[in-house]
Amino acid sequence: MARITPLNWPAVRQLTSGDLFGRGPAVKSQVSEDLTARTVTADSMAHSVCPYCAVGCGQRVYTKDNKVIQIEGNPDSPHSRGRLCPKGAASEQLVNSPGRITEMLYRAPRSTKWEKLDLDTAMEMIADRFIEARRNHWREKDDQGRTLRHTLGIASLGGATIDNEENYLAKKLFTAAGAIQMENQARI
Structure with missing residues (x-):
């Protein structure tokens, strides 16, 4: 010095x-x-969308050695033009937080402890329960003989942190399954 x-x-x-x-x-x-800026030493940069609200501000995610080192606003984003709110600007902490849960946890009914599951097992459990709820609550016709073909055993409550395309696919999935109870924060 x-x-x-x-x-x-x-x-x-x-x-x-x-x-x-x-x-x-x-x-x-x-x-x-x-x-020197962290972004200069990064191995790669990927375009992403902020995960916090329905605005969908553009982000640039910089990685080095397969670890996120910086997240900043994307100046090419037409509506946020490189700006992020305080939560969006701090989203690197969301990714790299030591308290972040990175594995599937399951708590059996009436159990007092969580157990770890692999992703395939968890997905199978969800699919089995989805199909069972649909089967158990399916209504082909109403009391007057009119065709219904729906279930009240499945409902969808979505958040605005997914983009329009994902919301569209979720709506198509639940409609195809016969669910009629679908709501989303982005619609309100």
């Missing part, structure tokens, strides 16, 4: 360099000159 002398003070550099308002090189230190 260089030795600090009065000649290195920003005020002195301001007067001797002609940068009287202190908006140029006179106020830069050697430490700040030596810094």
